[in-house]
Amino acid sequence: MSIEDQVAEAGAPEQPKMDERGLVELDDRVPKQAKIENGRATIEAQDMTTRKINAEIKWLVYEEGVKEITVLNPRARHSLGVAILARCKLRFEGSLGYFGCGLIDGPEVEITGRVGWSVAENMMSGTVVVEGNAGSLAGAAMRGGDLVVKGDLGARTGIDQKGGTIITLGNAASMTGFMMQRGRQIICGDVGPGLGDSMYDGTIYVGGEVAALGIDCVPGEWTDADTELIERKFEIYGLGNPPELKKFVCGKKLYNYDSLEPSERKLVL
Amino acid sequence: MCGIAGIIYRNGSGDEHQVGRDMTAMLQAMKHRGPDSTGYALYRGDEDTFVMHVKLSEPNDRDPDIDQRMARQRAEVEQRIKAAGAKVHDISEQERTMTVHFDFDGDLKAVADAAERVRHTEVLSLGRHLEIIKDLGDAETVSEEYGLGKFTGTHAIGHARMATESDVDIANAHPYWAYPFPDVAVVHNGQLTNFHDWRRRLTRAGHRFQSECDSEIIAVYLAEKMSQGKSLQEAMTDSLTELDGVFTYICVTEDELGVAKDMLGAKPLVLYEDDDVVALASEEIAIRQVLDREIETHDPYEGEVKVWSR
Numbered sequence: 001m002s003i004e005d006q007v008a009e010a011g012a013p014e015q016p017k018m019d020e021r022g023l024v025e026l027d028d029r030v031p032k033q034a035k036i037e038n039g040r041a042t043i044e045a046q047d048m049t050t051r052k053i054n055a056e057i058k059w060l061v062y063e064e065g066v067k068e069i070t071v072l073n074p075r076a077r078h079s080l081g082v083a084i085l086a087r088c089k090l091r092f093e094g095s096l097g098y099f100g101c102g103l104i105d106g107p108e109v110e111i112t113g114r115v116g117w118s119v120a121e122n123m124m125s126g127t128v129v130v131e132g133n134a135g136s137l138a139g140a141a142m143r144g145g146d147l148v149v150k151g152d153l154g155a156r157t158g159i160d161q162k163g164g165t166i167i168t169l170g171n172a173a174s175m176t177g178f179m180m181q182r183g184r185q186i187i188c189g190d191v192g193p194g195l196g197d198s199m200y201d202g203t204i205y206v207g208g209e210v211a212a213l214g215i216d217c218v219p220g221e222w223t224d225a226d227t228e229l230i231e232r233k234f235e236i237y238g239l240g241n242p243p244e245l246k247k248f249v250c251g252k253k254l255y256n257y258d259s260l261e262p263s264e265r266k267l268v269l
Numbered sequence: 270m271c272g273i274a275g276i277i278y279r280n281g282s283g284d285e286h287q288v289g290r291d292m293t294a295m296l297q298a299m300k301h302r303g304p305d306s307t308g309y310a311l312y313r314g315d316e317d318t319f320v321m322h323v324k325l326s327e328p329n330d331r332d333p334d335i336d337q338r339m340a341r342q343r344a345e346v347e348q349r350i351k352a353a354g355a356k357v358h359d360i361s362e363q364e365r366t367m368t369v370h371f372d373f374d375g376d377l378k379a380v381a382d383a384a385e386r387v388r389h390t391e392v393l394s395l396g397r398h399l400e401i402i403k404d405l406g407d408a409e410t411v412s413e414e415y416g417l418g419k420f421t422g423t424h425a426i427g428h429a430r431m432a433t434e435s436d437v438d439i440a441n442a443h444p445y446w447a448y449p450f451p452d453v454a455v456v457h458n459g460q461l462t463n464f465h466d467w468r469r470r471l472t473r474a475g476h477r478f479q480s481e482c483d484s485e486i487i488a489v490y491l492a493e494k495m496s497q498g499k500s501l502q503e504a505m506t507d508s509l510t511e512l513d514g515v516f517t518y519i520c521v522t523e524d525e526l527g528v529a530k531d532m533l534g535a536k537p538l539v540l541y542e543d544d545d546v547v548a549l550a551s552e553e554i555a556i557r558q559v560l561d562r563e564i565e566t567h568d569p570y571e572g573e574v575k576v577w578s579r
Contacts, residue, residue: 022304022407075561076553094563097554114566116553117537133567136534154568155534173534173570192534192571 027051030059034069041066045080046073053080061088076116081109087126098135101128104145117154120147123164129237136173139166142183148237155192158185161202167233175214177204186230188243199250205230207243220249270431271458272299273443273538274550275519276559277424277526279579283314289412289420292427294558295550296408302551303431306442307411308403310394310454310521313422318358319377319451320400321350321369322393323384327438328365328405330389338389343367345387353383363415365404365439366393378449391440391479396452398422398523403442423579424526426519428456435481445485447492448477452523455491457484458551459516459536467512487512491520505529505574519549527576534571541566547577 017025031052034041041060045053060066068089074080078097085105095113105124114132118140125144136154139147143163152170156178163183171189177196190208197214234242274295278286325339356372381392394401404411428443435441447453464483476489494504505527515535520527539553541564548556
């Protein structure tokens with residue numbers, strides 16, 4: 001009997017295997033324990049490792065064609081629901097740790113608890129709706145899709161954001177929209193110092209007090225397109241009536257670019 | 270990167286709460302944030318005697334006669350603190366450290382100084398309540414070696430260290446006791462950039478520093494401020510502008526636990542509080558080890574100082 005067969009026969013070990021450095025050894029066998037009923041699946045994640053939970057979600061989405069998945073007891077673990085590149089509905093009943101639902105392209109995610117740092121980091125498309133608070137760096141480097149946080153946000157929300165929309169009904173901390181390049185942020189509450197610091201482009205709407213604007217972030221002119229966008233987004237997510245918002249954009253004072261190639265610049269100089 | 274954690278039970282006596290076991294579970298869950306060394310500052314309930322933890326050697330000590338030297342150190346520490354006026358009740362020995370229970374009337378600095386006059390010796394902690402335990406390895410290793418599973422008390426802080434600024438050894442491991450102020454300890458996640466300035470200032474004020482670690486000054490800085498009559502809250506608020514760098518640190522005294530976050534909010538902290546317990550850690554996953562249910566948590570904001578007392 002080969003070693004693989006022996007391992008398969010012995011069943012999954014209760015504790016993850018550790019190598020001599022004390023690191024968890026790669027165990028990418030899919031548990032396949034989810035209950036599937038009428039195209040809906042439920043994963044009981046209480047005693048599963050992060051790797052197993054993610055492997056189970058991918059197995060359900062890609063191989064079983066399940067379009068609605070509920071994960072029970074995520075217990076604030078890190079890196080859950082990452083890198084799912086297909087349309088599906090994903091519901092976490094509980095809280096996620098750091099890097100939750102990062103690198104996704106397509107899923108509609110609902111999180112009933114709270115999320116840690118870097119939720120929906122690098123999201124390409126899809127939606128992530130969080131009922132509780134979020135940590136810092138929410139929607140970092142996001143390229144598309146919507147991130148809705150019904151509680152408060154931490155610092156550096158949407159740092160390096162390149163697209164999509166971030167909405168929060170609560171407050172946001174310092175350096176919100178730092179180095180933002182495109183996309184929109186709708187902050188219904190107050191924001192900390194350094195709002196939109198060094199932003200290149202994009203729009204930030206703030207409902208409450210702004211502690212201090214960052215470098216090169218200036219108030220923008222309100223247009224009908226802004227009203228239309230905000231009303232539409234609030235309606236989609238059932239967020240009630242939007243508060244009165246102020247608009248902030250890039251002042252473009254730091255734009256020191258030219259369109260010359262390095263070889264051309266030499267000729268000009 | 271480092272992981273820090275704190276827990277304070279606001280009610281009940283020190284005998285009811287297994288803070289040693291709680292802190293071990295919290296730090297073990299954050300092992301990935303720092304596997305170099307683990308440290309605890311644990312506060313036992315009401316006691317009549319003082320307890321002092323003394324380090325005798327480092328794990329990387331190359332002395333060929335280390336056993337004889339440590340035996341000499343143990344005898345000499347006992348003799349010197351007795352000469353300083355301490356009534357010693359009990360001495361227990363661990364592999365590289367010793368623990369002394371004693372009675373004393375007067376300035377505790379005299380006892381700490383007497384012990385530290387022995388070469389290669391460092392007083393890790395001293396107080397009626399505070400016990401600092403730190404060693405190399407993860408939380409479970411340290412907890413097992415020092416029997417922390419049975420430790421009952423009122424509050425505790427802990428640190429899982431990933432060394433960035435100084436060596437991997439016990440002297441540079443957190444938590445730091447605010448020598449010579451009894452029962453004050455600090456854990457810190459971050460880097461201080463004006464640490465040399467503060468170290469010079471505090472050295473001129475008569476303080477001594479055992480390590481090269483930037484975090485050591487925070488404990489002494491706060492204790493110095495408190496000895497001038499400021500409250501923990503006021504001292505920590507001052508630190509936000511007077512200490513430069515990125516930091517989240519937790520400071521504990523006999524009956525208070527406080528946390529401060531720098532003006533950039535660069536280092537993480539997750540907070541849970543209710544009427545009975547306050548738990549805080551670099552990652553929520555650590556808090557879940559002691560409160561394994563859905564809980565409402567949040568991240569404190571930049572420049573925030575919070576203090577809880579019992």
